Amino acid sequence: MTPPRISADRLWKRLMALGQDGALPNGGVNRQALSVEEIRAWRRVIAWGTEAGLVPSTDPAGNLFLTFKGSAPQLAPVVAGSHIDSQPTGGLFDGAFGTLAALEAVTAIVEANLAPERSIVVVGWMNEEGSRFAPGMMGSELFAGLRSLDDVLAVRDADGVSVGEALTRVHEAFPDMEHRPLGFPIHSYIEPHIEQADLLEKSGAVIGIVTGIQGKKTYEVTIAGREAHAGTEPMERRQDAVQAFARVALMMQQAMAVDDKVKFTIGRLMVEPNAPSVVPAKVTFRIDLRHPSNALLDQLDTQLEAILIKEATPCSFNIRRLVDAPSNDFDSGLMNAIRSSAKRHGFHHLDLLSAAGHDARQLAPLTRSAMIFIPCQGGISHHPEEWAQPDHVAAGAAVLLDLLLQETGLSSHQGDA
Incomplete structure (x- = not known):
């Protein structure tokens, strides 16, 4: 059987297309949480997921899930992704790379006609950035039970719009979408992301094995x-x-x-x-x-x-x-799997601590968790000039695919990307 392979071209084109939702004249993105721009982005990502046979759903926190249902859906799923909201003058890759890399990896599994026992869930967490509604990480914190839903729904933006009001508009835009309860057991969680610093770039590394978050x-x-x-x-x-x-x-x-x-x-x-x-x-x-x-x-x-x-x-x-x-460490077994995958593909890799916060911090106490970093040109992020090279984007998705295959028991490795 031919092992699944990610489509580097499809992943890159989707990243560029998603950048049109909230596009700024200077090439940046303004796609803040629960905004009209993010609703448009949801439509786009859901359409891509539905095309691959994934089932969309959401929860009371406004997290977006796309599920590739396994043959034993009662088993805790493997979850991968990041977020698709941005800063007011953000770039094309922060968050979006992680969610679309996860979608691409799952799509590759579907196209290879592989049927895992465990479901695989692609996630886009609500309001990671905290630019419109402060503080950020709302979706993952609610999922992890770290905040009160009532308290979060009452938070207002600079125009006086509450999270609850904005979330109602999002849910009204998708009246037929399945609603699931807040929080569910997870077998493991993997979040790909741009580094948002320049340690990988300076070292010539393509893959970052994230040891934890400060x-x-x-x-x-x-x-x-x-x-x-x-x-x-x-x-x-x-x-x-x-x-x-x-x-x-x-x-x-x-x-x-x-x-x-x-x-x-x-x-x-x-x-x-x-x-x-x-x-x-x-x-x-x-x-x-x-x-x-x-x-x-x-x-x-x-x-x-x-x-x-x-x-x-x-x-x-x-x-x-x-x-x-608090600072956290990531699962040593998953870090070893990222390291092994990078070696198999011939990707130079580096262990490093994340200086920026990510939704994976909230998931780490709940389940085995890990992050995969790819280089960020010049270390620039949260800015229109934020950039990642196409081959690095493909490399991160290829390593993620390896981990999804391993975590679902389908295979220990894949073919070259």
Whole structure:
């Protein structure tokens, strides 16, 4: 029997076609979660899956599933994929590569007339990016039972639209689609993705065996002072929120520099009333803190609050913890399978830690999980210039196909891509 092979040409053409849903004039993509653009993308991906005999379904979280039903559907399925939502100025590959690589690998199995016992499920998780509705990873976190559905449905975007309202519109667009309960047992989970950094590119590696994902904590901090006239309010009497923020930001930056693996970022910043001749009354900002060690992250968390207590005076402050995602390791058996597949295909490979967060973090505590990275040109991601080479895209899909064959017991390896 001829082993299944992915179609590199079909996979590449589908990636380019999906990029038309939310296409920007500069070649980027704006396809945010539960948007009209993502509904169009769902239609496209569902049509491709249906053509291959896969059955579409969704759940209360708005995750998209395409199932190749096995001969023993009572067995826990193998799940593979990523997400198809993007940043407002995103690229063609982040998330989309993983979901379409999974669809291509399953399509190759179907075309080879192979019939696994276990079902294979291609997934597109809801709102991985968190650009429209914050924080991200909503679909996978709900699937894993890490968040309350009611709390997520109440989250609103900048226009006041709630997740619940947007999700209703998505479900109304697909009235005949099967709805499944939230969460189900999984035999194993595999997520292909672009690296979003340049370690693979610099080393000349084609396949990244992801050992784990570093931990992440995010915060929203508000420093509240008192509005006053810039020309008349004495300096010693001022409760200047920007001055307090400047002290806090400097001390935090210094305190977080405990080793070169700490990633500390102050991102979104809002000043009120943001007028040139008014002493600022309020500063609201976001903190993104990452490190592979959960113990160190907890220690730095304590330091952040201590700095606010000391440096925000005479202003008051409030710190709201948005995300507390611990670091995780991936399954050693699946990592070995990725490594073996790369060797068989002659793909240079590299073990590496993911510095970015992915839905696989939420799946790792539930089941044997792994990630396959391919190079990202220049390490550029979340940007219209994000790019992956066609042969690297094909290589990642070929390795994924090997793992799906192994995890369903169909074969230990496939033919060359």
